[in-house]
Amino acid sequence: MSAIERLPTIDHGLLRFLTCGSVDDGKSTLIGRLLYDTKAILVDTLSAIERTSKKRGLDAIDLSLLTDGLQAEREQGITIDVAYRYFNTGTRKYIIADAPGHEQYTRNMVTAASTADLAVILIDARKGVLTQTRRHSYLAQLVNIPHLVVAINKMDLVDYAQDRFDAIVADYLDFAVQLVGAEKAKSVRFIPISALNGDMVVERGERLDWYDGPTLLDLLEAAPPAHIDHNEAFRFPVQYVCRPQDSANPALHDYRGFMGRVESGHIAVGDAVTVLPSGRQSRIRAIEVFGSPLDTADAEQSVTLLLDDEIDISRGDMIVKTGEQPPVVRQIEAMLCWLSESPLDPRRKYLIRHTTRDTKAMLEGIDERVDVNTLERLPAERLEMNDIARVRFKLAQPLFPDPYVKNRSTGAFIVIDEASNNTVGAGMIL
């Protein structure tokens, strides 16, 4: 089962996932276990944590030390920030976003979740579904992570008992049906694991014979990549315009390449396109990367588009397929997560960055705030750090958004405070 033996067969690309849980749930141990059992840990790292484990008087290696943080964190006994970790199985590369479980939890989890294709929610088998489980699940749903796996950990501490596992699954499902509806709740996967002993994480182990489902790694290996839906609309925010005007090369004199990444959908040479906000229309003359022509481009590819007609296009414009235009709007309604220590000030103007486009924006109103612990909807006058609310903004410049539930790239925005240049909010357009 070593990574090397399995190299290189097929490439299922890359999966980004998020682990949610607090220190007590064994999250660090789970990540350590995944890294260890997929042979992503090398001897010098291992011997360093072996030394530390011994120093702390432990018999076995404490895998949670693999995710031990910065000096500044150890001094203060807290976890500061999202950390990113990597492993690969020979068929797939993984990026784990590891968000700390307590301080500034909402802010960190929303950050980590924003790029995740799958979330692993950890539950301590002794404790079952807790307030924080509900909070993690709500946030995973809010940020629209496509796949949810509930790992019921510490099965070793409940004698690997199936009835304990079944009871937690039933409990969680009751809650999930309320949160996301019966249909979507069916797609949640449950796995009993012991991160400490390695059962059902990468290896099956021998203590959970009654469970015949996949291991955690089996599910990670099988999770579909983002943009698997062929019917997504084509969205191409222009990042940069290439006009070489190289006097030594007359062929380039009229070159105008529109550079960006396909955020969703598919485009082919010859397709009819519309440019927003001008509404001007043209066709795709060529698709290029570094001088090589392509016939088509798909979601997540960074390319250069050339058009049949000379149209004035600059950064912040968006190229879409004619007939698939998003609305051009001057007002947005969104779920907003406030990230800054200075509260949202309703009297101030903020900058909104949506795809490659910036606009000044003013809050029109806060419709309601969501208590992430009780999921209650409450009225609110202002927003503090870690608050989540349904809000309306008035925009100085038009945007061309899709609803976030349909498109995580063109439905998302950040709020920037121009006085500090800080990123102070994260928005998901309704």
Next chain:
Amino acid sequence: MTILTEKTLTRSALSHLDWLESEAIHILREVAGQCANPVLLFSGGKDSICLLRLAEKAFRPGRFPFPLMHIDTGHNYPEVIDFRDRRAAELGERLIVRSVEDSMARGTVVLKSADESRNKHQSVTLLEAIEEFGFDACIGGARRDEEKARAKERIFSFRDGFGQWDPKNQRPELWDLYNARSFKGENIRVFPISNWTEFDVWRYIEREGLELPSIYFAHRRPVVRKSGGLLPVTPVTPAGKDDVIENLMVRFRTVGDISCTAPVESDADTLAKIIAETAATTITERGATRLDDQTSDASMEQRKKEGYF
């Protein structure tokens, strides 16, 4: 709603290297779109060699919207310096070199002793160059898998007027919406290959057929065995009186200031052999080769806070 089972997968997605490449191109174009006066740090090392290819993919047939810059400690392997100059010339891009020795002459870098490593003093020279040219962003080839201080750093990482990184006060970075805004005197460090591992870098070099300085490949070199590693014998790092000099087949996994970059024993003289060796390797890149990180568990974190890139 897709229900996830152990068989669910997929149509074929972008291969993982294609995905990483596309992400890096997107990041470079964001720098070009958002920053007024960026610069790309190019040392002649393998990570920044990848950055140059990514910049070609991001901006050709246009010119790079930034110059290249190397902070030279004066203690680099001549093969690497030759390579650096040749590569910049081939690309037709402007290369700025600023030297730690100039900072020493100015008195802004003071070594504790003549043989102290100049590596950490690069921070001073870098900050001086940022001020001299008014750069608002520096693109670098650091990766999050290198070290745990890096694992928590943003792709667009804010530095204050003193070049300091404050791990407790980083800007949240969500989706692919990067915030490169800064006020005069402040600076953004940008790491387009944050999500790459050492293995990804080697695979990319192979796939793209990128040329490397010769010292990355196995060659014979006089070395001394020291505390489990190899110390190259050079004018900068001469052997001690009692040291036993051996002539071993070695290669460098990472290339930087001579005083703190050690080779590993290897007979991998082709990319394919290096990749096979990297796949099978059992020691982390920094553990094997960076003498400066072993002194303290937190030494990278410390250097970054002081303005190291």
